[in-house]
Amino acid sequence: xxxxxxxxxxxxxxxxxxxxxxxxxxxxxxxxxxxxxxxxxxxxxxxxxxxxxxxxxxxxxxxxxxxxxxxxxxxxxxxxxxxxxxxxxxxxxxxxxxxxxxxxxxxxxxxxxxxxxxxxxxxxxxxxxxxxxxxxxxxxxxxxxxxxxxxxxxxxxxxxxxxxxxxxxxxxxxxxxxxxxxxxxxxxxxxxxxxxxxxxxxxxxxxxxxxxxxxxxxxxxxxxxxxxxxxxxxxxxxxxxxxxxxxxxxxxxxxxxxxxxxxxxxxxxxxxxxxxxxxxxxxxxxxxxxxxxxxxxxxxxxxxxxxxxxxxxxxxxxxxxxxxxxxxxxxxxxxxxxxxxxxxxxxxxxxxxxxxxxxxxxxxxxxxxxxxxxxxxxxxxxxxxxxxxxxxxxxxxxxxxxxxxxxxxxxxxxxxxxxxx
RNA sequence: GGUGAGGUGGCCGAGUGGCUUAAGGCGCACGCUUGGAAAGCGUGUAAACGGGAAACUGUUUCGGGGGUUCGAAUCCCUUCCUCACCGCCA
Numbered sequence: 001x002x003x004x005x006x007x008x009x010x011x012x013x014x015x016x017x018x019x020x021x022x023x024x025x026x027x028x029x030x031x032x033x034x035x036x037x038x039x040x041x042x043x044x045x046x047x048x049x050x051x052x053x054x055x056x057x058x059x060x061x062x063x064x065x066x067x068x069x070x071x072x073x074x075x076x077x078x079x080x081x082x083x084x085x086x087x088x089x090x091x092x093x094x095x096x097x098x099x100x101x102x103x104x105x106x107x108x109x110x111x112x113x114x115x116x117x118x119x120x121x122x123x124x125x126x127x128x129x130x131x132x133x134x135x136x137x138x139x140x141x142x143x144x145x146x147x148x149x150x151x152x153x154x155x156x157x158x159x160x161x162x163x164x165x166x167x168x169x170x171x172x173x174x175x176x177x178x179x180x181x182x183x184x185x186x187x188x189x190x191x192x193x194x195x196x197x198x199x200x201x202x203x204x205x206x207x208x209x210x211x212x213x214x215x216x217x218x219x220x221x222x223x224x225x226x227x228x229x230x231x232x233x234x235x236x237x238x239x240x241x242x243x244x245x246x247x248x249x250x251x252x253x254x255x256x257x258x259x260x261x262x263x264x265x266x267x268x269x270x271x272x273x274x275x276x277x278x279x280x281x282x283x284x285x286x287x288x289x290x291x292x293x294x295x296x297x298x299x300x301x302x303x304x305x306x307x308x309x310x311x312x313x314x315x316x317x318x319x320x321x322x323x324x325x326x327x328x329x330x331x332x333x334x335x336x337x338x339x340x341x342x343x344x345x346x347x348x349x350x351x352x353x354x355x356x357x358x359x360x361x362x363x364x365x366x367x368x369x370x371x372x373x374x375x376x377x378x379x380x381x382x383x384x385x386x387x388x389x390x391x392x393x394x395x396x397x398x399x400x401x402x403x404x405x406x407x408x409x410x411x412x413x414x415x416x417x418x419x420x421x
Numbered sequence: 422g423g424u425g426a427g428g429u430g431g432c433c434g435a436g437u438g439g440c441u442u443a444a445g446g447c448g449c450a451c452g453c454u455u456g457g458a459a460a461g462c463g464u465g466u467a468a469a470c471g472g473g474a475a476a477c478u479g480u481u482u483c484g485g486g487g488g489u490u491c492g493a494a495u496c497c498c499u500u501c502c503u504c505a506c507c508g509c510c511a
Contacts (some may be wrong), residue, residue: 043471047480057492061439072491079491097470188505246431246468365469375468 001211001362003377004036006042011049020111020181022119026347032103039096042089049086053079103212109359111324112296112333118323124336125323128307130318134342137405142343144274147173149352150420155274165264165272165279172420174321176395178416179284180388181257184284187309188351188385193255193286201228209364211330223263230261234285235382242289243364247378250368251298253288255385257282270393275389276348282388288381291368294409295334295379299355302383303335306351309385309402311411314338315394318347332357339390348390353383396420 007014011029016026056079116125147153152173158166169177189195189303200353207213207229212220221230231237234256239342242252258313260283266274275281303319310317324332337351346388358377399406405420412418 040471043480047471050481053491058439060491064439076491083491093470131475367468 001359002107002110003358003362004032004100004104008033014110017110018108020115020117021108021327023108023323025107025403028103028107032100035096035100035103039093039100040095042096046086046089046093049082049089052173052251053082053086056082064382069230070401079081080395081206096269100373104397108329109332109356110118111327112352112355114321115327115333116321116323118214119325121321121326124326125393127319127321127335129318130316131340131345132416133316133340136342136398137398137402139402140343140397140400142274143341144345144404147274148397150405150421152176152396153275159344163279165277166306167176167275175415175417176420177388177392179411180391181282181410183414184198184309184386185257186257188255188284188305191305192251192377195255196241196254198234198240198256198258200231200237200261202240203228206236206243208358209240209243210236211363212236216327218265219263223264231258233283234258235287238285238287238383239360239380242350242366245366246375247289247368250290250294254287255284256287257284275393278389283384284386284388286383286385289378290381292376292379295355295381299333299335299353299381302353302381306337306353306385310337310339313391314408315398328354329361330356332359337386339394341390341394341397343400344393345399348394350390350394351384353384356380356382
């Protein structure tokens with residue numbers, strides 16, 4: 001959520017930048033500022049009346065002691081009138097505040113000036129490509145064939161007990177998954193991130209804090225009886241640790257492994273085959289909270305960190321700077337990581353590293369004290385390091401031989417085996 | 422799930438309708454003191470939204486929401502949470 005004050009200060013610039021996100025802010029900004037003017041006016045009036053009424057009350061208190069009951073009665077009458085009048089302005093103020101908030105949640109975050117113009121994912125900018133597609137033997141398979149042949153994942157079994165999009169990992173397939181989780185967590189811990197193992201269900205306030213609610217209500221599983229939501233990413237619980245907090249020590253670097261749950265309503269077809277899109281999947285997330293002046297350095301640091309993991313796994317990948325049309329509602333700048341999965345001959349998104357600037361912090365009321373002792377909003381950043389299923393798919397597709405799958409060196413200490421036959 | 426006790430500032434904790442402008446303590450910051458430190462003494466120390474060039478100042482906030490009252494941390498209703506014991510249970 002943007003701040004009205006900043007919209008007032010940077011109106012023209014924001015309108016220009018939001019055009020990159022294909023969002024026409026002109027009318028909504030004007031409306032917003034107008035409502036905010038009205039709000040201030042109502043507040044001034046309301047405060048004035050309440051001040052008078054507070055004054056009368058304390059006078060009444062003193063008069064009771066002197067026993068001047070006539071005077072008390074007349075002051076009471078006066079006070080009731082003032083109080084009634086103040087309620088009119090208070091209601092007006094509350095109504096305007098609600099209207100302003102309703103508008104604010106409709107406005108996406110301001111994109112960073114470097115965000116390229118574009119309509120869709122086709123316009124994303126490739127900023128780095130480290131992709132020697134492996135030379136596979138003739139007749140190399142996509143992962144859904146490999147997982148079946150080597151008994152790594154039983155999609156049918158998941159289908160039976162839950163539904164499609166809920167795979168069951170078995171034997172070495174399960175061990176490989178567990179190895180990847182441990183490996184990612186260790187990489188993150190070694191880079192200075194503090195590990196958390198958070199709850200997988202969050203309350204409504206947390207959903208709102210990270211902007212999952214109300215925007216993506218339909219994408220989250222909801223436990224009706226207790227009014228809790230299954231997390232779509234660890235970003236939700238972890239970022240909400242810092243809700244209503246004034247941070248005074250930086251850096252704040254968190255990592256967490258969690259399963260993630262997404263309804264993915266409306267997805268179908270080839271894109272959802274095998275591990276490509278699931279309702280439940282594992283992900284290791286990194287989250288950082290920083291002061292505004294450092295946040296873009298931190299974003300680069302996070303991009304470097306994710307790159308180093310993919311380097312070590314020897315996976316071909318590329319980094320995309322998302323264009324305005326593909327950038328998420330809440331993000332100011334996002335780098336996507338895609339690995340090349342040679343069995344499918346496809347790029348698969350495995351990580352998305354974003355700077356949200358103060359867009360989330362404003363909802364979260366996440367602040368720090370600046371050098372003048374004033375409270376300012378922090379910047380929040382997060383990224384996947386990494387999302388498991390597509391890494392898994394690319395790993396087994398890229399490392400297949402006609403009769404085996406080779407485990408990359410970096411993982412062998414975690415799997416305890418170097419080949420799957 | 423049942424019964425009971427609670428929820429007050431960064432933390433502890435007093436506070437049963439107006440002497441609360443939330444006591445007192447701890448912590449923190451600054452100053453005095455010191456060769457330096459500790460102790461001691463003094464001063465300051467919440468947030469949000471407003472007004473004001475500034476000094477300063479108004480309103481709101483004692484878990485959340487609603488109510489009674491001229492006036493609520495205090496009384497009433499409601500809801501959430503915590504703790505204790507009981508029940509159930511990995």
